Amino acid sequence: MSPEMSQLMDPKLVVLTAPRSVAAEQYRALRTNLEFMSVSGALARIMVTSGTPGTGKSLTASNLAIALAQAGKNTLLVDADLRRPMVHHLFGNANLSGLTTALTRPDEWEKYVQRGPVGGLSVLTSGPIPPNPSELLSSPIMMDLLGQFSRNYDIVIIDTSPVVSFTDAVALSQGVDGVILVVRAGHTSRKGDLKGKERLTQVHARFLGVVLNDIAMQDGAYSYY
Amino acid sequence: MIDLHAHVLYGIDDGPRTVHDTLGVIRQAASDGTRSIVAVAHANDGHFNVIPEQYERAFEIACREIASAGLNVQLIPAMEVRLGPQLAEGYRQGRFLAMGGTGYFCVELPPNDFPAYTLDTLFELSLEGLRILLIHPERNRGLRRRPELMERLLNMEILGVASGGSLLGQFGPEVQAATWQLIEGGLIQAVATDGHSIAKRPLRLSAYEPVLSRRYGDPVAESMLQGVPSHVLAGRPVELIPHPRIGWRRFFGAR
Numbered sequence: 173m174s175p176e177m178s179q180l181m182d183p184k185l186v187v188l189t190a191p192r193s194v195a196a197e198q199y200r201a202l203r204t205n206l207e208f209m210s211v212s213g214a215l216a217r218i219m220v221t222s223g224t225p226g227t228g229k230s231l232t233a234s235n236l237a238i239a240l241a242q243a244g245k246n247t248l249l250v251d252a253d254l255r256r257p258m259v260h261h262l263f264g265n266a267n268l269s270g271l272t273t274a275l276t277r278p279d280e281w282e283k284y285v286q287r288g289p290v291g292g293l294s295v296l297t298s299g300p301i302p303p304n305p306s307e308l309l310s311s312p313i314m315m316d317l318l319g320q321f322s323r324n325y326d327i328v329i330i331d332t333s334p335v336v337s338f339t340d341a342v343a344l345s346q347g348v349d350g351v352i353l354v355v356r357a358g359h360t361s362r363k364g365d366l367k368g369k370e371r372l373t374q375v376h377a378r379f380l381g382v383v384l385n386d387i388a389m390q391d392g393a394y395s396y397y
Numbered sequence: 398m399i400d401l402h403a404h405v406l407y408g409i410d411d412g413p414r415t416v417h418d419t420l421g422v423i424r425q426a427a428s429d430g431t432r433s434i435v436a437v438a439h440a441n442d443g444h445f446n447v448i449p450e451q452y453e454r455a456f457e458i459a460c461r462e463i464a465s466a467g468l469n470v471q472l473i474p475a476m477e478v479r480l481g482p483q484l485a486e487g488y489r490q491g492r493f494l495a496m497g498g499t500g501y502f503c504v505e506l507p508p509n510d511f512p513a514y515t516l517d518t519l520f521e522l523s524l525e526g527l528r529i530l531l532i533h534p535e536r537n538r539g540l541r542r543r544p545e546l547m548e549r550l551l552n553m554e555i556l557g558v559a560s561g562g563s564l565l566g567q568f569g570p571e572v573q574a575a576t577w578q579l580i581e582g583g584l585i586q587a588v589a590t591d592g593h594s595i596a597k598r599p600l601r602l603s604a605y606e607p608v609l610s611r612r613y614g615d616p617v618a619e620s621m622l623q624g625v626p627s628h629v630l631a632g633r634p635v636e637l638i639p640h641p642r643i644g645w646r647r648f649f650g651a652r
Contacts, residue, residue, distance in 0.1 A: 268526045276524055300523035301553045303516035
């Protein structure tokens, strides 16, 4: 990690900025869980979404991608949240080109992938925001592009918009191997979260599980190390 | 201060006619405290069609004249491009010039409508790696009639710059009200003079400072006349934060 990189990066990318923290350890635990799950069927493309906005799904996707890259996986993080793209803010990347550029010029998509802050991590930011995100994301070109990603990378993590408000993630779930739903303690409603899960199971997406984010830590419980 | 939008090159559009007019408006800007001016010219608005060679020649001449007159004002080249369906193609073919090396591209909407292809065209331009600077969006009737369009522009992270005259009601009360709405909604983050001449549309940015700070507070006025414009010149993105109007409590409490 170069010094200028760490300056631009959001400190909440704890797997990099505070690798010994409890939170970082949890992201690594998530990685381990996914590795175990992939025994029963390949998990090469994983989508991260939420029911409602503001749960920290971009943060989860980014930290997970860093953890995977650190474990030696050739990882691509894709920001497919064209409603409120966050990945370039988190990593301090430019976003003048990205996924939307790749979608309009699919032959040269590799040109728009940027290098991440750790070896083995590549990042495809959202690119300019189109007037019609769902059409672009549910197009056959997008499905084709997802396949091409998997030819170049061991694992692709896709950050998407919330599933209840927008149809984007539901459409994308058809091109991935599994879906993680992020919920936030004291923030999301049970109803919204369940609705999100329902949306995804309706279209037979492979539901991998839920990440509970932003939980208040109890003293002592994790302090042993 | 930085003027993001003024017609100061002579003999190519409806800005100054002669070199004396140009030096006059530059002097006016300099005495008002403006140090940098984005020197636009209409590229394709139907009345004036300026091609890049023509623009560059006029720009060079103006810069030379300013230097030999000893004026300490920096000009930044840019074209003011009227929205049309083929803008991205025109840009690729080199028919339109972006703003200096900033990566910003000045687009002006037609006054009367908001064509169906507007958002698609702006998206196509941004796919060329450009950031869009929407010139006086408050003067577009389509946007005034359909406020939901502002939301769509905001979603696409498109930055607007108002003409100072709109703030003072020079284009009528409807345009003035739209200006406040677009500032309060977050689309408009900066104010420029859109200066054309000493008298009619002067290059005096400081004239807009009182009205902005009265309505939105000093920090917002400072950001709209100096902070955001310097971000644009540095080629950096600008966050589209809404600026709520300051309530009566502060108005009375502060004095």
